[in-house]
Amino acid sequence: MTWDAIVIGAGPAGSVTARELVRGGLRVLVVDKSTFPRPKVCGCCLNAAAIGTLKQLGLGHVLASGVPLNVVRIASGRRSAQVKLPGGVALSREAFDSALVNEAVNAGVELQDGMCAKLGDCSPHSRKVLVGNQSVSTRIAIVASGLSGSDATPEAHSRIGAGVAIPPEAVPEFFVPGTIFMATARGGYVGLVRVEDDRLDVAACFDLAFVKSHGGPGPAAEAVVSEVGWPKIPGLAELPWKGTPALTRRAKTVAGERWFAIGDAAGYVEPFTGEGMAWAVMSAAEVAPIAIRATRQWNDLLAREWEMVHHRVIGKRQRTCRVVSRVLRSSFLTSAAVRVLSVFPVLSRPVVASLNRPALPRGATA
Numbered sequence: 033m034t035w036d037a038i039v040i041g042a043g044p045a046g047s048v049t050a051r052e053l054v055r056g057g058l059r060v061l062v063v064d065k066s067t068f069p070r071p072k073v074c075g076c077c078l079n080a081a082a083i084g085t086l087k088q089l090g091l092g093h094v095l096a097s098g099v100p101l102n103v104v105r106i107a108s109g110r111r112s113a114q115v116k117l118p119g120g121v122a123l124s125r126e127a128f129d130s131a132l133v134n135e136a137v138n139a140g141v142e143l144q145d146g147m148c149a150k151l152g153d154c155s156p157h158s159r160k161v162l163v164g165n166q167s168v169s170t171r172i173a174i175v176a177s178g179l180s181g182s183d184a185t186p187e188a189h190s191r192i193g194a195g196v197a198i199p200p201e202a203v204p205e206f207f208v209p210g211t212i213f214m215a216t217a218r219g220g221y222v223g224l225v226r227v228e229d230d231r232l233d234v235a236a237c238f239d240l241a242f243v244k245s246h247g248g249p250g251p252a253a254e255a256v257v258s259e260v261g262w263p264k265i266p267g268l269a270e271l272p273w274k275g276t277p278a279l280t281r282r283a284k285t286v287a288g289e290r291w292f293a294i295g296d297a298a299g300y301v302e303p304f305t306g307e308g309m310a311w312a313v314m315s316a317a318e319v320a321p322i323a324i325r326a327t328r329q330w331n332d333l334l335a336r337e338w339e340m341v342h343h344r345v346i347g348k349r350q351r352t353c354r355v356v357s358r359v360l361r362s363s364f365l366t367s368a369a370v371r372v373l374s375v376f377p378v379l380s381r382p383v384v385a386s387l388n389r390p391a392l393p394r395g396a397t398a
């Protein structure tokens with residue numbers, strides 16, 4: 033049997049694409065190496081652009097239990113600035129990803145979880161995907177396997193990610209729901225936010241040397257939070273942290289014969305601006321119509337089309353994020369930015385507006 037589409041990875045990019053493809057009349061298999069619900073290192077903050085795309089796709093209800101976000105508080109040294117960040121939601125990845133997987137399955141997607149997959153060979157009429165130790169035939173494959181499943185090349189000196197969740201009873205009252213707390217220091221930054229079940233999600237981005245010099249991500253995060261003078265979080269250093277591979281990476285190409293890459297698998301920039309899930313769901317929405325055409329008749333121009341659409345919709349947004357992450361590498365520029373924002377928070381508006389900007393209506397040009 034030949035599937036119309038096999039999607040590798042059931043994170044937000046993969047499950048939203050799979051659902052769109054089934055709604056377009058295709059027979060779709062999604063394979064994920066994890067079983068859901070599964071944790072994922074993430075700041076768990078969905079911005080207005082992500083929420084807008086989910087609503088456009090009829091998926092707004094999956095965010096119903098999320099905690100509405102109002103402000104982000106950024107600290108550098110003993111100074112902090114508070115910036116309005118309207119329209120966002122904090123939702124744990126266990127809840128968010130499972131809800132999206134359920135939506136895909138309810139729409140008719142077949143899910144094979146707990147199984148690794150990778151692209152196999154291509155023949156004139158189909159592509160093979162290796163699912164576990166079986167070779168399965170499909171008209172097209174969607175690579176949505178995130179950072180860990182990506183062959184995108186990490187940039188030199190790219191930072192790594194790490195995360196942990198603090199149980200509600202251990203969370204100091206200081207970390208109120210509705211605020212994103214960002215503590216920055218020379219070796220990286222730590223984001224903290226209350227999610228729907230009152231846990232404190234902690235997600236960090238560090239230089240590898242900084243983590244090594246502190247003896248692990250927990251003590252490194254504790255050092256950053258203590259440097260900005262925020263309350264000590266019991267267990268922060270000792271809890272079992274999860275790590276990620278190098279974060280900032282560019283894909284050599286985002287498409288090839290009978291395959292398209294989306295979400296983090298198509299390239300990623302470190303997460304300070306909290307946009308990764310927006311890029312994931314936007315790329316899912318944009319790739320679906322191209323993939324549906326590709327199942328009818330493959331044409332190499334479809335790979336080129338996805339490269340151009342991906343560049344227009346995602347590449348431009350990633351540029352803003354690159355600039356912000358470069359500023360954060362300099363402790364001088366970071367503390368200058370925090371000093372200016374603490375006096376003139378209104379200056380953050382253009383960046384916030386650009387991050388929250390919805391995707392263009394499909395088919396429109398920039």
Ligand SMILES: Cc1cc2nc3c(=O)[nH]c(=O)nc-3n(C[C@H](O)[C@H](O)[C@H](O)COP(=O)(O)OP(=O)(O)OC[C@H]3O[C@@H](n4cnc5c(N)ncnc54)[C@H](O)[C@@H]3O)c2cc1C
Binds near residue numbers: 180
């Ligand atoms: C520290 C940190 C903080 C972040 N904070 C935010 C934030 O606040 N807001 C935001 O929007 N984004 C944030 N992000 C980014 C966000 O987590 C990602 O951009 C988003 O998860 C990308 O979705 P995806 O579907 O492409 O990949 P993923 O969510 O990584 O999903 C990929 C899936 O593929 C599966 N998989 C991998 N390899 C295989 C394989 N070979 N076979 C089968 N399955 C496979 C995995 O199990 C996983 O389920 C953050 C990231 C980090 C590291």
